[in-house]
Amino acid sequence: xxxxxxxxxxxxxxxxxxxxxxxxxxxxxxxxxxxxxxxxxxxxxxxxxxxxxxxxxxxxxxxxxxxxxxxxxxxxxxxxxxxxxxxxxxxxxxxxxxxxxxxxxxxxxxxxxxxxxxxxxxxxxxxxxxxxxxxxxxxxxxxxxxxxxxxxxxxxxxxxxxxxxxxxxxxxxxxxxxxxxxxxxxxxxxxxxxxxxxxxxxxxxxxxxxxxxxxxxxxxxxxxxxxxxxxxxxxxxxxxxxxxxxxxxxxxxxxxxxxxxxxxxxxxxxxxxxxxxxxxxxxxxxxxxxxxxxxxxxxxxxxxxxxxxxxxxxxxxxxxxxxxxxxxxxxxxxxxxxxxxxxxxxxxxxxxxxxxxxxxxxxxxxxxxxxxxxxxxxxxxxxxxxxxxxxxxxxxxxxxxxxxxxxxxxxxxxxxxxxxxxxxxxxxxxxxxxxxxxxxxxxxxxxxxxxxxxxxxxxxxxxxxxxxxxxxxxxxxxxxxxxxxxxxxxxxxxx
Amino acid sequence: xxxxxxxxxxxxxxxxxxxxxxxxxxxxxxxxxxxxxxxxxxxxxxxxxxxxxxxxxxxxxxxxxxxxxxxxxxxxxxxxxxxxxxxxxxxxxxxxxxxxxxxxxxxxxxxxxxxxxxxxxxxxxxxxxxxxxxxxxxxxxxxxxxxxxxxxxxxxxxxxxxxxxxxxxxxxxxxxxxxxxxxxxxxxxxxxxxxxxxxxxxxxxxxxxxxxxxxxxxxxxxxxxxxxxxxxxxxxxxxxxxxxxxxxxxxxxxxxxxxxxxxxxxxxxxxxxxxxxxxxxxxxxxxxxxxxxxxxxxxxxxxxxxxxxxxxxxxxxxxxxxxxxxxxxxxxxxxxxxxxxxxxxxxxxxxxxxxxxxxxxxxxxxxxxxxxxxxxxxxxxxxxxxxxxxxxxxxxxxxxxxxxxxxxxxxxxxxxxxxxxxxxxxxxxxxxxxxxxxxxxxxxxxxxxxxxxxxxxxxxxxxxxxxxxxxxxxxxxxxxxxxxxxxxxxxxxxx
Numbered sequence: 001x002x003x004x005x006x007x008x009x010x011x012x013x014x015x016x017x018x019x020x021x022x023x024x025x026x027x028x029x030x031x032x033x034x035x036x037x038x039x040x041x042x043x044x045x046x047x048x049x050x051x052x053x054x055x056x057x058x059x060x061x062x063x064x065x066x067x068x069x070x071x072x073x074x075x076x077x078x079x080x081x082x083x084x085x086x087x088x089x090x091x092x093x094x095x096x097x098x099x100x101x102x103x104x105x106x107x108x109x110x111x112x113x114x115x116x117x118x119x120x121x122x123x124x125x126x127x128x129x130x131x132x133x134x135x136x137x138x139x140x141x142x143x144x145x146x147x148x149x150x151x152x153x154x155x156x157x158x159x160x161x162x163x164x165x166x167x168x169x170x171x172x173x174x175x176x177x178x179x180x181x182x183x184x185x186x187x188x189x190x191x192x193x194x195x196x197x198x199x200x201x202x203x204x205x206x207x208x209x210x211x212x213x214x215x216x217x218x219x220x221x222x223x224x225x226x227x228x229x230x231x232x233x234x235x236x237x238x239x240x241x242x243x244x245x246x247x248x249x250x251x252x253x254x255x256x257x258x259x260x261x262x263x264x265x266x267x268x269x270x271x272x273x274x275x276x277x278x279x280x281x282x283x284x285x286x287x288x289x290x291x292x293x294x295x296x297x298x299x300x301x302x303x304x305x306x307x308x309x310x311x312x313x314x315x316x317x318x319x320x321x322x323x324x325x326x327x328x329x330x331x332x333x334x335x336x337x338x339x340x341x342x343x344x345x346x347x348x349x350x351x352x353x354x355x356x357x358x359x360x361x362x363x364x365x366x367x368x369x370x371x372x373x374x375x376x377x378x379x380x381x382x383x384x385x386x387x388x389x390x391x392x393x394x395x396x397x398x399x400x401x402x403x404x405x406x407x408x409x410x411x412x413x414x415x416x417x418x419x420x421x422x423x424x425x426x427x428x429x430x431x432x433x434x435x436x437x438x439x440x441x442x443x444x445x446x447x448x449x450x451x452x453x454x455x456x457x458x459x460x461x462x463x464x465x466x467x468x469x470x471x472x473x474x475x476x477x478x479x480x481x482x483x484x485x486x487x488x489x490x491x492x493x494x495x
Numbered sequence: 496x497x498x499x500x501x502x503x504x505x506x507x508x509x510x511x512x513x514x515x516x517x518x519x520x521x522x523x524x525x526x527x528x529x530x531x532x533x534x535x536x537x538x539x540x541x542x543x544x545x546x547x548x549x550x551x552x553x554x555x556x557x558x559x560x561x562x563x564x565x566x567x568x569x570x571x572x573x574x575x576x577x578x579x580x581x582x583x584x585x586x587x588x589x590x591x592x593x594x595x596x597x598x599x600x601x602x603x604x605x606x607x608x609x610x611x612x613x614x615x616x617x618x619x620x621x622x623x624x625x626x627x628x629x630x631x632x633x634x635x636x637x638x639x640x641x642x643x644x645x646x647x648x649x650x651x652x653x654x655x656x657x658x659x660x661x662x663x664x665x666x667x668x669x670x671x672x673x674x675x676x677x678x679x680x681x682x683x684x685x686x687x688x689x690x691x692x693x694x695x696x697x698x699x700x701x702x703x704x705x706x707x708x709x710x711x712x713x714x715x716x717x718x719x720x721x722x723x724x725x726x727x728x729x730x731x732x733x734x735x736x737x738x739x740x741x742x743x744x745x746x747x748x749x750x751x752x753x754x755x756x757x758x759x760x761x762x763x764x765x766x767x768x769x770x771x772x773x774x775x776x777x778x779x780x781x782x783x784x785x786x787x788x789x790x791x792x793x794x795x796x797x798x799x800x801x802x803x804x805x806x807x808x809x810x811x812x813x814x815x816x817x818x819x820x821x822x823x824x825x826x827x828x829x830x831x832x833x834x835x836x837x838x839x840x841x842x843x844x845x846x847x848x849x850x851x852x853x854x855x856x857x858x859x860x861x862x863x864x865x866x867x868x869x870x871x872x873x874x875x876x877x878x879x880x881x882x883x884x885x886x887x888x889x890x891x892x893x894x895x896x897x898x899x900x901x902x903x904x905x906x907x908x909x910x911x912x913x914x915x916x917x918x919x920x921x922x923x924x925x926x927x928x929x930x931x932x933x934x935x936x937x938x939x940x941x942x943x944x945x946x947x948x949x950x951x952x953x954x955x956x957x958x959x960x961x962x963x964x965x966x967x968x969x970x971x972x973x974x975x976x977x978x979x980x981x982x983x984x985x986x987x988x989x990x
Binding site: 113115118138159166168174183187189191192194195196197199200202203206207211215226227229246249250254256257258259298299300309361362364392395396397433436437438439441442450454455457461462465466467468469481 | 608609610611612613633654655657661663665666668669678682683684685686687688689690691692693694695696697698699701702704705706710721722724741744745748749750751752753754793794795796804856857858859860861887890891892928929930931932933934935936937941945949950952953956957959960961962963964975976
């Protein structure tokens, strides 16, 4: 850009910010560095961007007005919810020309319909608030993840968040019935349907879900509720290998059917790391086991029923040698203690030092081979590297993380080996027809890798959709799909 | 079209058919009227079209080759599976210029992976064959509907078919993990992922599902399997009103959670019609009840467990006056007899004479009011008209059908009142924020109504997607979305 074009562009941004102030009021247009800072760095502190303004509209009409102004002044928009994303999808670029649109003032629960098992919420409602409101109606809102106290449902939808309830209830996508979206043209699409069945045209809802704000801004949603279970009981099982864990999963599903709501894998080293850094968290078995599985049953009958079901399952699994040892939680406190073990793995990793994080999925049947092969490849490439393998085995989703060798310097380890280990893991994922981002999305962190591993046909389809719906490339550009903003028709080759 | 343009167009079609013969072999290009007839009339015999050929490719590569030829010669393509659709989506128009592409030779089950609970099938596999294969692996393929002996999975996906398992397992959409699709450009998109979690870009899968072949041709899919339940038990309950049925649904969900796999409503008149035309089908209660609900439990423990659960539920429901009477099936034969009652309603309707059929959905909580209001409106508009109300209450999906007055002449009744009654029902559906096609799709039957009831924003979004992915409008034109084929950009007003 030459100097005069740059000056014109700065003028245009200033005019945009002024126009937004007219619409939103000065209090809701943040421009000074102190006010905007919390919106410009991502949760994991990997990215810090700049913005011409952080805009805080109050309702969908104001969001639509802001988008129309963005079009008029050609300012790119970065939508943001609780800013807890793990792939930098809600952080603007470093140019300073983009505007962050925070949805946090759209925080109304518009409606709860217990007979329809639905709740209608605006994008800025915090996940835990939806759970609490469902609970008050004797219903369950089944989305649950570590950031639930601060993440917002609009962000959950835009990244199709996963979490611990997916095995039974699905991802955020499966929990959504309808959306309200502001299009890149600044119009409001009212798709707030509360229907279990509706076959009247293209599935726009699922196109916006997981699009990370690149096709429009989700402003509200109708989400599914479930009858609240009367009891949740957890258990731990010690096993010899991931292969045994797979056999055990099939057995547990046969015994428990849809009552099985959790099936989490934790490697021996993951649990030892927890014990090392959190003294009160004791290894749950007398003897060591290569793998530990945490199971959860959600029962609509009674705690006794769930416990009896667990007893029968464990009896068969022990008798058949699938499981080496097992313990069923005796009360709520012990159930919580089992979950605490699982949830302290990432915290223990942080205590142990910087590490390489993965969020991958493969077909469930391939998990055993995937872990064996990848462990061997990494051991060969980086002797001493310590794999911290845990995750949602029932969904085929592993956090296959890698820690520096014992006593090694974590920063140096990352600088030297992160790229190589990532490449190695992604190649393995690709070979097993898996996903390099199972539940975190692409954002800016993995967009280039995704473009590389997807087929040219798929990349072109994504670019075609982006170009058609957002022809001026003003909605969260650079996230999810690489596209240079040039017009594209379906028959062109991908850029 | 003037005479010489028409002649050119005929030449072009002839050249297309010749080129297809080179690719597929003469045996798989049908042109004579006797051979093509079964492909040119829809299941309900509402539409009969003409085609320049019926093409029978053997694999995705041949489908892609046919689509590339269709582009070259500018011939429109109508994909077809088992030809059991209820909205004319697989029937060509009357012009004779379109080609039917039947997927029935793509009938391989490519893979079954019991540990991943998935099955990979080609578009032409008959639904019942997938169910049987899953059964052989001690798994359940949960899609089940009346046409399952002849409908094909490609058609189920393209119309996002519903059926009797939706309450627990979802529509066809929720049962699909990945697709293989031939694009309108004649390329093959390999999206055959077998993953429970994959957040790496736009959800192309769900865009093709329910698009009725207007955005590409589905050639294969990875479908979810579930652990097979060990017992299915059904029961009938007699109730005073649809409102009571709603209270009963909430109670049943609280008791049974995910074990509740069926909750079907049948009005008193529906069951009386069955009794009238099928002597062996007796009304199941000693006294008359305004509504009857059929419940099904699918249990992974035992038949005794399911039966005990039903006993507890019915006890509470009777004690609270929610239910007037109840009977739990004592064996498989009686369970089947209960389902037979339900399944004979459309057959009894046919025996009674031509009638007006609806496939609508509303929020479950609105069903009581919807039925009351609509019954009253129709009674006023067409005195004596007999409503045959039944359907998947647990999904909010009713077949709200209307029969001529007792002794009336059905043909004359339809000619005089069908349009008016449809309009009245659709207005009611619209007022309750429901869907005019819950599980059958739009096809050519309801495309104009859908365009009328959808917002201009939604119609334009659909047209924009159609124009971007199929810019030459050669994929099943005229179905699902009205679009004249002119280029369209996102900012234009809908045509």
